[in-house]
Amino acid sequence: MKIPAFLALIVALAAAAPTKAQSEAASKPISADLFGIFFEDLNYAADGGLYAELVQNRSFEYAPSDHDGWHPLTSWDYLHEGFAMGSVSVESAAPLHATNPHYVQLRIENPFQKGLGLRNHGFDGIPLTAGATYDFSLWARVKSGAAMPLLVQLQDAQGKVLAEATLSAQAAGWQQYRATLTPTATAAAGSLVVLATGKGILDLDMVSLFPQRTFRGRTNGLRADLAQAIADLKPRFMRFPGGCLAHGDGLDNLYDWKKTIGPVEQRTAQRNIWGYHQTTGLGYFEYFQFCEDIGAKPIPIVAAGVSCQNSGGSWKIGGIGQQCVPLADMAAYTQDVLDLIEYANGPATSTWGAKRAAAGHPAPFGLQYIGIGNEDKQTPEFRERFKLLYEAVRAKYPAVTVIGTVGPSPKGEDYDQGWAFASQLHVPVVDEHYYENPKWFLANQQRYDAYDRSKSKVYLGEYASWGNELYNALAEAVYMTTLERNGDVVQLASYAPLLAKEGHIQWKPDLIYFNNATVVPSVNYYVQQLFGQNQGSTYHAGVVRLPTGAPADTAAAASCVRDAQTGDVILKLINLGPQPKPFAVDLTRFKGLKTAATQTTFTGPRNAQNTFDSPRTVLPKVASYKATKRFTYTAAPFSLTVLRVRGTR
Structure with missing residues (x-):
């Protein structure tokens, strides 16, 4: 006896739909920390x-054992502005702390107004942004003489002063001093200058410059x-x-x-x-x-x-x-x-x-x-x-x-x-x-x-x-x-x-x-x-059928996970070949899914790279997508596609 067409369709759909036991067998919990x-x-x-931190070698602890040719004044220049007279040395007799054994000693015989001190070049220069605020600090100790005035500057690569502050080191013991600096212009490779503008002996350590942001x-x-x-x-x-x-x-x-x-x-x-x-x-x-x-x-x-x-x-x-x-x-x-x-x-x-x-x-x-x-x-x-x-x-x-x-x-x-x-x-x-x-x-x-x-x-x-x-x-x-x-x-x-x-x-x-x-x-x-x-929280097998030839076709792969917190079903489809490939998707086992979905595609030429010259060569692109219970998605060559189908908990 011939079965009516509509009954045949019902039988076919029932045969295709996975039973509850089949669906449960095809799913498993996966690590929440994957x-x-x-x-x-x-x-x-x-x-x-x-x-x-923007200052390199801020505590003068660099050594040849770190890197060939390095020493405690690596990344620092000794400055004696104009006709300033004095000397700089690295000391360790009475450090700020035993775990931080080196510090710099400035002997200022005559500052000649402009001062004597140090310049730090940071890590490949100090990047400075106009209008941004920077927190400067250092530890200092006055070894001899009266209170020592300090001039702190941020300069661009040509030596133009972009920000400055004055401090007064007064303590005979180690004390931290702070200032806030705001450059008036942007500099890709600036520097930090610290000048002692008085006469005497001054110890310095832990010279720091931090962006407030x-x-x-x-x-x-x-x-x-x-x-x-x-x-x-x-x-x-x-x-x-x-x-x-x-x-x-x-x-x-x-x-x-x-x-x-x-x-x-x-x-x-x-x-x-x-x-x-x-x-x-x-x-x-x-x-x-x-x-x-x-x-x-x-x-x-x-x-x-x-x-x-x-x-x-x-x-x-x-x-x-x-x-x-x-x-x-x-x-x-x-x-x-x-x-x-x-x-x-x-x-x-x-x-x-x-x-x-x-x-x-x-x-x-x-x-x-x-x-x-x-x-x-x-x-x-x-x-x-x-x-x-x-x-x-x-x-x-x-x-x-x-x-x-x-x-x-x-x-x-x-x-x-x-x-x-x-x-x-x-x-x-x-x-x-x-x-x-x-x-x-x-x-x-x-x-x-x-x-x-x-x-x-x-x-x-x-x-x-x-x-x-x-x-x-x-x-x-x-x-x-x-x-x-x-x-x-x-x-x-x-x-x-x-x-x-x-x-x-x-x-x-x-x-x-x-x-x-x-x-x-x-x-x-x-x-x-x-x-x-x-x-996802659970992995679901058998949701995506790979293109003809897979799984022998190692240039195509897919996975399906579900997020227990949102109820969303997430499909990841990868086509590693040079031609478009169809992925057949069957979502009939999932309850509570909506048709609304998000499609994120990541695709480009096989050898594409993001570089400093072209940092946005390949970027993910997001669009809306309408998902049905069963559909076929054709993935572009050399692509990863993520389809996130909205669900309920």
Whole structure:
């Protein structure tokens, strides 16, 4: 008997529509913290970068061990205006603080009205904006003579005075003096001048110039535009203060969080493993505060009782290799790690919680994760020290999730041994790293599908596809859909490195490039931003049917997640090929969806880049879109499209 056409249509639709059981089987909860950021003081990311201080070498602590040819007066010029007579020297006999041992002494024999002093050139010049306000401060001590008048100026590159203030140093002991300066003109590469215009001997230290406009108006804060670019990624977490930076270049260079808190003049500066200097003005309090300001969970990384295995350039002849904290000292080192957690989470009445409160944050920061180690060589000495630290944290702070480490590569000896060790200890999360070419990311889309869900979860702490062309970014986007698909085992993921300053780039590719005046987000940045701004709570398989030939067609990928807070369904469609590709979408399983949707497209030529000369070559474009229960979306060549279909909770 022939079935009427309308009945046949009903039967066909019923067969096509997924049952409730099928829909539930095709969906799963995924990590609420999946996409975040990793900050390391590499490529001048901190001093001269995110940290808003404009004076370079403000406390005269630069040394040849920081960088070849550096010394305590690097970035400073000695000025003796007109016929002024005197001398300048760097002293250490009676410093401002024992942790800040060097200061400058000016001996002014005859100022001849114009004065004698110093000029600072900042980091590639001091950028000044007409009408903006800048906070100047220094610490001074009058060693001999009467009160010492000081003339403070902001000058442009030709020496024209754009702002000035006068101060009077009077105390025989160290005292801080302040002034506010407002330039009358803009200068891309200005300088700060401090002149003593009286007769006598004067000591100076911690000479500082800060824009009043910092991110969120924070004192000792961050560069506003650069911090905002990071905030716009909507990261769920931030890993800091670095990877290699954390375990340092030898034991004497381990990153000690306790030396980075408190008054900035009492913090300990030290050489940077990447070959320059860190003032630690951007220290642990500022890291935690920034995480809170941008809504990112903090993930501090501490050394696992060993230094970087590449210490002293051990890949070369003569390197010192991995050094280990002596076992006799591990109890004290372990206590430092426990104290860090108390600093973050302890009440204001606790020893370290009180220090956080004294810095202006009585409430705990709510630390949930801590990383122990970074890409460490899986030696018996490393394992012994990691186990001590891991067990101590787990015993005292069971609610804090420890993240272990499995080496610098997606495979190999350290990877295999690291995973075996993590499984033996039941470490909850391990940190994988890999930098590979785009082909690797496309060929490894099933990497996490086969991971044992009963073992440690994964933090993909560092990854990038060796390039800042659109093709690289889209290859990363393809891979990020697999991270969403495996968001039950991949708990966290962050591109690396985050920042790079023009003229000081030590590692490429990077996510955000900048100079003193401009912030240039790479094309990779916009992929990270689109995923970061469109994170979901559950992953839904089978919603999008890939173009013919997929999944063998590795140049196409898609994912579907739903945001539990808004009810929105979010589709990410990637076409890495040179021709348009259709994606068939079936939303019939979802209840409460509206037809209103937002379409964000990110597309351009395969080799397109955002550069300082052309910073807006490729940008996301947003438009409205009308979604139906079933539809086909044709994706442009070399594109990432995000369709956000409005829903209800």
